[in-house]
Amino acid sequence: MESQNKAEEKSFFGAQAKADKYDVFSAASNQRIIQSFADLSGLEAGALVADLGCGSGAFTTLLQDRGYQSVGLDLSEDLLHRGTEHYPGVAFVTGDVEALPFPDGALDGILLSGIIHHLPDPMACANEVFRVLKPGGSFVAFDPNRLNPFMYLYRDRSSPFYSNVGVTANERPVIPSHVAKVFRSAGLSATSDFIADLHYQYVASGKVRWALPIYNFLSSTLFRPRFMARFGAFVLTSGRKP
Ligand SMILES: C[S@@+](CC[C@H](N)C(=O)[O-])C[C@H]1O[C@@H](n2cnc3c(N)ncnc32)[C@H](O)[C@@H]1O
Numbered sequence: 001m002e003s004q005n006k007a008e009e010k011s012f013f014g015a016q017a018k019a020d021k022y023d024v025f026s027a028a029s030n031q032r033i034i035q036s037f038a039d040l041s042g043l044e045a046g047a048l049v050a051d052l053g054c055g056s057g058a059f060t061t062l063l064q065d066r067g068y069q070s071v072g073l074d075l076s077e078d079l080l081h082r083g084t085e086h087y088p089g090v091a092f093v094t095g096d097v098e099a100l101p102f103p104d105g106a107l108d109g110i111l112l113s114g115i116i117h118h119l120p121d122p123m124a125c126a127n128e129v130f131r132v133l134k135p136g137g138s139f140v141a142f143d144p145n146r147l148n149p150f151m152y153l154y155r156d157r158s159s160p161f162y163s164n165v166g167v168t169a170n171e172r173p174v175i176p177s178h179v180a181k182v183f184r185s186a187g188l189s190a191t192s193d194f195i196a197d198l199h200y201q202y203v204a205s206g207k208v209r210w211a212l213p214i215y216n217f218l219s220s221t222l223f224r225p226r227f228m229a230r231f232g233a234f235v236l237t238s239g240r241k242p
Pocket residue numbers: 004009013022023024052053054055056057058059073074075076079095096097098113114115118
């Protein structure tokens with residue numbers, strides 16, 4: 001299995017940090033993710049939660065606002081620098097999700113913040129999530145869903161309409177059952193839920209930016225019926241350490 005090209009990842013996100021344009025979702029969609037984290041993890045305010053792949057810290061600060069003791073972790077020092085500028089009261093640490101700088105059993109919860117789809121093989125990360133969670137601790141991951149036609153057509157390398165603008169060479173949308181299986185083989189429980197109505201406010205390609213309102217509308221209406229839910233644009237993989 002391919003391993004992640006970390007130099008490529010750092011250089012791509014270093015450039016994003018310079019442009020200071022990495023808040024891709026609308027504020028309401030960010031809140032929707034935090035609400036999903038709270039619902040699926042069942043964690044109360046005060047719990048110690050790491051936001052892995054935190055980027056410039058949008059979700060780390062929302063977790064803190066929600067009452068969690070949050071710490072953001074990312075490979076990109078440039079994005080973390082942006083985070084400390086924007087959110088001076090929030091804790092950040094540089095690190096790799098495949099070798100976490102936390103002791104065994106240290107955390108109550110983990111938000112995998114759009115990071116799994118950047119790992120060609122998420123097994124090492126899943127093993128680290130297992131290691132650093134307390135028994136009974138929870139994780140929630142959100143990632144683009146390869147079963148969604150828009151995500152597949154625009155963001156999967158096997159699609160004839162694939163665009164590599166604004167994405168790293170490491171990333172591709174995930175197959176929900178594959179991600180759940182990896183977390184289960186690390187010893188965690190894992191289930192998949194779907195979100196259809198995360199609205200983008202920014203996409204790197206100027207050529208398709210005009211279509212964002214159309215995409216946002218179609219995405220939230222087409223996949224709302226229950227029988228269409230598993231084709232929603234984002235999958236939430238969540239579970240617990242026994
Ligand atoms: C899609 S972005 C998500 C950023 C942020 N959570 C958000 O949603 O706005 C993925 C993030 O994962 C980080 N990342 C990629 N590989 C990583 C790794 N191996 N360890 C830690 N962070 C990593 C990138 O630097 C980037 O900030």
